[in-house]
Amino acid sequence: MSSGAQKTRVSVADWRVLDGEGPLVTSGLGSCVAVSVYDTDDAIGGLLHAMLPAAPSPVETPAKYVDSGLDEMLSAIYRRGASPDTVAAKVVGGSSMLDISVGEAIGDRNVEAAERALDDAGVPLVAAETGGNSGRSVSFCPASGDVTIDRVDSEVEVI
């Protein structure tokens, strides 16, 4: 994982942790969710881009799934020095862009899985921008906790 004051990309089924301004960025969120976790006292944070709600056992690619990806990323955040007492989370994504039967409601299920996994880990969810029917791109600043959301044909939003 990387550190430093530069834009760091997070791919699908991936997470990155860094300390500093960042930002961490990920694009092309459809039904996937982006979970950002940061320490409100220290400039340490991570961004997960997960595709599916729950990991099988055993899991080969933890970051592909909300639950196992969050587990892995939280461990890395705490290893960097973040305190479990002062972390907070924001969740973005989980849209339902397409009316197709295969993978029905996967966006909603991803959001529910993120809320559940954060609750299980004792990380408060302080903001969310989820659902709807459009794609999103996300830029996350670990130092401030700000999550900037960009959509085609929409105003930029910060949560």
Add this chain to the structure above:
Amino acid sequence: MRVDLESLASFSQTGDRGGVRAADSLEALTGVPAYCDLTRTTLVDGEGLASFLGDASTRIEVPFDGALSGRALVSYEKPFAARIAEELGMGSGALPEVANILTSGFVDVWAEQAESTIDIQPPRPVEDDARVLEDAAVADGSAFVFESHVELADGDGTCRFAVLPDVEPFVDYLEAGSEDVTLSPGELAAYVQLTAESASAVADHLAAMTGIDANGVESHLDFVPVERVPSLLDDAAYEGAVFESEGGLNTVIAVLFDESEQGAVADAMLPGSDHDPSMAQSAVAELGNVTASGVLDGWANAIDTSIDISTPSHVHDDGRAVLDTVAAAYGRHADAIAVVDATVALDEDVTCRVCAFPDPQDADTVAEIASELTGDETVPEFPPEDAGGGGE
């Protein structure tokens, strides 16, 4: 002899690891975080192979031999090349070394599964595309390409990295790595034919609807780890429609237009009219419907069945977000999927991209279609059924 493409679908995971390893090697060399974006294992015909050589001004070829033979082609976009020159302080002299590092990183993953080593030959500039194509692996009209896109943090531009293994040693390598695997390059061509016929149907139906003949058609069959599917498109806004088919074959098919200006597709459909947004949306949906139906009709006719198509989901959105949704839908059932991938350039203003994602569980039906389209009675085994995915 049966074609076992399942091993190729799972091998896209190996290609993905190779692409990531190549990016890691670059990161170690430059000290700058490097990312592997797209990775795909592609079956392409000899003519289509040319599009994988890239068109950047600086391109390097790195031959390799040993347990596997072939060549890597590294095509540097200008901003990427400039960044490398700046980071390494060696000017453009660093680019052959970077090509060497990328190739070495990639083939190391193959070498780990081989009984002997793979040796990298000195890098050399690509000066003659025709010679490279002559040397590249083409058997019975089809070739394998392992393509990766590598980017540096905070940098513009991409390094397009294509590895072309020689077909016969590669097939031997695959067969040695898996029991009961038998691959026939000749039968692989059936799938290449399927993609070519599909792209041709797209071009024909677009021409019929818009009056514009295609000025460029590309097609290939991609095997992609599900998490890489979104990177088949860029994050520009695409206008189009996504359909689902059922009946003889279950498929998700996306017909997406990359417009130089919003409304360019509607302008092509309704020239001279001052159309409102809802009219433009209907026109795009109709064009998508006709195009998708054209592809699916060709498939249905090949096996004398019917394939029904759903009401379209209209999209005007980030292309990656559209495919992200399709990838997540299939990601529950498979780790890697096959994509019939066609690109038709109508003119300078509009390019149509059609990506068809046959349900992995209908693999045998797609194999039958490919076989019928080539008149080959041998039914190849089609991936990515059970290509490593656990399912739910």
